[in-house]
Amino acid sequence: MSVQRPSEDGLIARFFAPIAGEGALGLKDDAARLTSKPDHDLVLTVDALVERVHFLPEDAPGSIARKALGVNVSDLAAKGADPAGFLLSLALPDDWTESWLAEFAEGLGKASRDFACPLLGGDTVKAKGPLTLSVTAVGQVPAGRMVLRTTAKPDDVICVTGTIGDAALGLKLHSGPDWAEGLSPEERAHLADRYLHPRPRHRLAAALRSHASAAMDVSDGLAGDLAKMMRASGVGALIEADRVPLSGAAAKAVQASPDLLDLALTGGDDYEILCTVPEKNLDSFRKEADTVGITLSVIGRVVSGHDLPVFRINGLERRYDVGSYQHF
Amino acid sequence: MSVQRPSEDGLIARFFAPIAGEGALGLKDDAARLTSKPDHDLVLTVDALVERVHFLPEDAPGSIARKALGVNVSDLAAKGADPAGFLLSLALPDDWTESWLAEFAEGLGKASRDFACPLLGGDTVKAKGPLTLSVTAVGQVPAGRMVLRTTAKPDDVICVTGTIGDAALGLKLHSGPDWAEGLSPEERAHLADRYLHPRPRHRLAAALRSHASAAMDVSDGLAGDLAKMMRASGVGALIEADRVPLSGAAAKAVQASPDLLDLALTGGDDYEILCTVPEKNLDSFRKEADTVGITLSVIGRVVSGHDLPVFRINGLERRYDVGSYQHF
Numbered sequence: 001m002s003v004q005r006p007s008e009d010g011l012i013a014r015f016f017a018p019i020a021g022e023g024a025l026g027l028k029d030d031a032a033r034l035t036s037k038p039d040h041d042l043v044l045t046v047d048a049l050v051e052r053v054h055f056l057p058e059d060a061p062g063s064i065a066r067k068a069l070g071v072n073v074s075d076l077a078a079k080g081a082d083p084a085g086f087l088l089s090l091a092l093p094d095d096w097t098e099s100w101l102a103e104f105a106e107g108l109g110k111a112s113r114d115f116a117c118p119l120l121g122g123d124t125v126k127a128k129g130p131l132t133l134s135v136t137a138v139g140q141v142p143a144g145r146m147v148l149r150t151t152a153k154p155d156d157v158i159c160v161t162g163t164i165g166d167a168a169l170g171l172k173l174h175s176g177p178d179w180a181e182g183l184s185p186e187e188r189a190h191l192a193d194r195y196l197h198p199r200p201r202h203r204l205a206a207a208l209r210s211h212a213s214a215a216m217d218v219s220d221g222l223a224g225d226l227a228k229m230m231r232a233s234g235v236g237a238l239i240e241a242d243r244v245p246l247s248g249a250a251a252k253a254v255q256a257s258p259d260l261l262d263l264a265l266t267g268g269d270d271y272e273i274l275c276t277v278p279e280k281n282l283d284s285f286r287k288e289a290d291t292v293g294i295t296l297s298v299i300g301r302v303v304s305g306h307d308l309p310v311f312r313i314n315g316l317e318r319r320y321d322v323g324s325y326q327h328f
Numbered sequence: 329m330s331v332q333r334p335s336e337d338g339l340i341a342r343f344f345a346p347i348a349g350e351g352a353l354g355l356k357d358d359a360a361r362l363t364s365k366p367d368h369d370l371v372l373t374v375d376a377l378v379e380r381v382h383f384l385p386e387d388a389p390g391s392i393a394r395k396a397l398g399v400n401v402s403d404l405a406a407k408g409a410d411p412a413g414f415l416l417s418l419a420l421p422d423d424w425t426e427s428w429l430a431e432f433a434e435g436l437g438k439a440s441r442d443f444a445c446p447l448l449g450g451d452t453v454k455a456k457g458p459l460t461l462s463v464t465a466v467g468q469v470p471a472g473r474m475v476l477r478t479t480a481k482p483d484d485v486i487c488v489t490g491t492i493g494d495a496a497l498g499l500k501l502h503s504g505p506d507w508a509e510g511l512s513p514e515e516r517a518h519l520a521d522r523y524l525h526p527r528p529r530h531r532l533a534a535a536l537r538s539h540a541s542a543a544m545d546v547s548d549g550l551a552g553d554l555a556k557m558m559r560a561s562g563v564g565a566l567i568e569a570d571r572v573p574l575s576g577a578a579a580k581a582v583q584a585s586p587d588l589l590d591l592a593l594t595g596g597d598d599y600e601i602l603c604t605v606p607e608k609n610l611d612s613f614r615k616e617a618d619t620v621g622i623t624l625s626v627i628g629r630v631v632s633g634h635d636l637p638v639f640r641i642n643g644l645e646r647r648y649d650v651g652s653y654q655h656f
Contacts, residue, residue: 009556028560029477030403030544031373031467036364044448045359046415046464050455075358087374089417089462120372127378129457134417136374136464139359149357216358232356 008124015101019109021085021118032120034084036140043081043139043146047071051130056174061100062107063196064133069108070198071219072137073115074271077202078217080147080209081139083117089134091127115202145209147275152214152233156276156302159285161201161294163247164222168267169260170195179257187249194247198271207288208275215275221266223320225274226309230302233276237309239300241265241318265311266320276302336452343429347437349413349446360448362412364468371409371467371474375399379458384502389428390435391524392461397436398526399547400465401443402599405530406545408475408537409467411445417462419455443530473537475603480542480561484604484630487613489529489622491575492550496595497588498523507585515577522575526599535616536603543603549594551648553602554637558630561604565637567628569593569646593639594648604630 012027020026023033036042049068051057059067073083088108092101112119117137141147170191173180180188201217208215214233218225222244230237246254246264254260277285282298289296300309308319340355348354351361364370377396379385387395401411416436420429440447445465469475498519501508508516529545536543542561546553550572558565574582574592582588605613610626617624628637636647 025476025478029407031371031407031409031474033474034370034372035471036368036370038366040364042362042364042370042466043359044362044413044415044464044466046417046449046451046462048417048419048451048453048462050419050453053453053455079357079359081359085372087372087464089374089376089464091376091378091419091460091462121374123374123376123462125376125378125381125460127381127458127460129460130455132419132453132455132457132460134374134376134419134451134462136372136415136417138370138372143363146359146361148353150353 011101011124015105016119016122019105019112019119021120023085024120027121034120034138039143040140041143041146043076043079043141044136045072045075046134046136047075048132048134050132059196061104065104065108066111066197068133068135069111069115069117070200071271072135073117073202074198074200074217076137076139077200077205078147078215078273079139079141080145080205081141082205083115083202084138084140085118085120086135086137087120088122090122090124091132092124093131094126094128115200141209147208147212147215149214149216149229149232152229152235152276152302154235154302154304156213156278157282157298158237158239158276158300158302159296159298160218160222160245160274161204161272161296163245163250164270164272165250165264165267166191166194166247167269168263169250169253179253179260182256183249183252187252190247190249195269198269200271201273201294203292204273204289204294207285208273211281211285212275212277215273218270218272218274220268222270222274223266223311229274230309234306236303236305236307237300238303239309239311241311241313243297243299245297339429339452343433344447344450347433347440347447349448351413352448355449362448362466367471368468369471369474371404371407371469372464373400373403374462374464375403376460376462378460387524389432393432393436394439394525396461396463397439397443397445398528399599400463401445401530402526402528402545404465404467405528405533406475406543406601407467407469408473408533409469410533411443411530412466412468413446413448414463414465415448416450418450418452419460420452421459422454422456443528469537475536475540475543477542477544477557477560480557480563480604480630482563482630482632484541484606485610485626486565486567486604486628486630487624487626488546488550488573488602489532489600489624490527491573491578492598492600493578493592493595494519494522494575495597496591497578497581507581507588510584511577511580515580518575518577523597526597528599529601529622531620532601532617532622535613536601539609539613540603540605543601546598546600546602548596550598550602551593551637551639557602558637562634564631564633564635565628566631567637567639569639569641571625571627573625
């Protein structure tokens with residue numbers, strides 16, 4: 001006996017229409033409508049997530065939804081853009097279940113409220129392969145104020161938000177490493193949560209466009225992403241590794257196993273903001289970041305030249321020439 | 329020996345950056361920038377295509393690219409929106425090749441020029457599954473002028489562009505049906521081409537927003553899509569089946585095998601525009617459609633009530649209660 005499956009329209013009406021924003025027109029039309037603010041530019045980004053590449057099959061459906069939206073909102077934030085909405089493309093494997101989809105939609109709805117980024121539209125298809133999601137996020141910035149990667153200037157200070165390396169360490173926990181034995185359950189939970197649940201810094205968008213000379217989000221590892229941004233700007237960087245902010249859990253792990261510092265600096269999934277700031281703007285930038293509850297750390301400075309960024313670690317100089325994580 | 333694969337950044341620089349539009353920032357940043365026209369709304373749509381569901385593995389890479397973009401531009405056109413750009417999310421199977429990707433990108437570039445819809449951004453990932461593409465297209469309409477599905481009114485005339493049923497017949501050709509034997513090679517090629525290469529009616533967008541009361545594109549079959557639009561508008565419809573425009577090839581096929589009329593009326597992938605037009609606008613609408621080289625056919629009329637649309641076929645009345653094609 002075959003199980004009766006709901007139609008695509010039925011799925012949309014039941015799971016997605018309740019979490020959709022106003023411009024989605026109830027998800028009943030061919031397309032969504034977005035009235036953009038006068039004198040604003042749009043910022044658009046898309047990121048795809050594939051099971052076993054970007055998340056694990058055992059991850060909770062709501063966590064997967066939150067990550068898919070979060071990584072896109074993180075891109076918008078890095079550009080100084082306020083979220084305006086998103087579209088979801090979902091390729092479901094044959095064995096999808098309604099309970100999975102219900103949890104997924106609930107998590108997506110919660111994330112969209114937390115990130116102030118309403119669902120505008122989507123497409124759901126079946127595919128004989130791993131679960132694959134693609135989110136296109138749309139943001140808005142005052143005209144001409146998008147923050148680019150290409151505009152870092154020598155002598156700008158280099159800042160990151162939050163803490164670095166937690167997600168990469170959190171992912172490593174799955175293999176049961178020795179260093180994890182010295183961590184408390186809370187510390188392990190913190191690291192695991194940072195891998196599962198990106199915390200996009202959308203509340204920093206306004207401060208970034210007012211004060212940063214260049215920015216990107218750290219998704220493929222601090223060292224590699226910094227190298228990308230510096231190369232795009234035609235400059236170099238000097239980083240004091242001991243100023244790279246680590247959480248208590250990450251610091252303890254690195255103390256137990258010093259090699260993990262490399263993982264923290266090169267591992268992916270931080271979804272923090274890396275930015276360069278002219279020194280004269282630093283105090284105001286810090287104040288605005290404080291106001292929205294985001295911690296900033298100054299980790300180094302932009303320098304002239306085209307060399308790979310230098311990390312000073314315990315008096316030695318290190319260049320990470322591996323680049324950032326590559327999907328191919 | 330493992331074969332050296334290019335990095336994602338390498339792929340983007342080589343294949344996609346050359347076909348990208350200005351707002352793509354060379355595909356080197358986290359996001360694209362789109363300066364929207366003053367006093368315009370944005371229209372956003374996303375459609376995913378999966379190998380063996382929406383296209384065949386043997387289809388040319390350039391055709392797949394053209395279809396992925398075309399079906400989205402078709403959605404924009406139906407809403408009266410002029411294309412502004414698109415983002416591509418591409419999940420490549422393990423066995424992708426550079427020559428496949430080169431042809432894909434070339435076809436995508438050509439389609440984006442033909443449809444006046446530049447590439448703004450994208451994401452490329454690997455997935456152990458069928459090739460899956462997702463395109464998000466962005467269009468613009470003068471503020472408040474998006475053409476909806478929900479606003480058809482009793483007594484409006486119902487029009488479709490071009491011809492109906494070609495693509496569904498073209499797909500059937502793969503199974504070598506008897507009726508195909510009476511067709512010339514050119515007629516078979518015409519039908520096959522209509523399946524492979526949607527012809528989005530983006531040039532009709534301005535005429536639609538000036539004259540149509542409601543519109544959608546015909547992607548899941550005329551009968552089902554008409555039923556959807558009428559239901560969304562709270563009205564019914566009376567269609568004269570012999571006024572539904574068929575190509576010479578389709579007419580010949582239907583003559584050889586009269587049952588194929590049902591396939592033509594219910595099969596998918598037409599990517600024509602179905603719209604309702606107040607009678608007083610019809611002449612002007614026709615004239616504008618002529619100007620951009622698009623054929624319009626009046627196929628029936630909107631009626632009051634909530635019944636399924638009625639198709640008059642050879643003096644009989646037929647209701648297609650199967651609805652349109654469902655992916656689930």
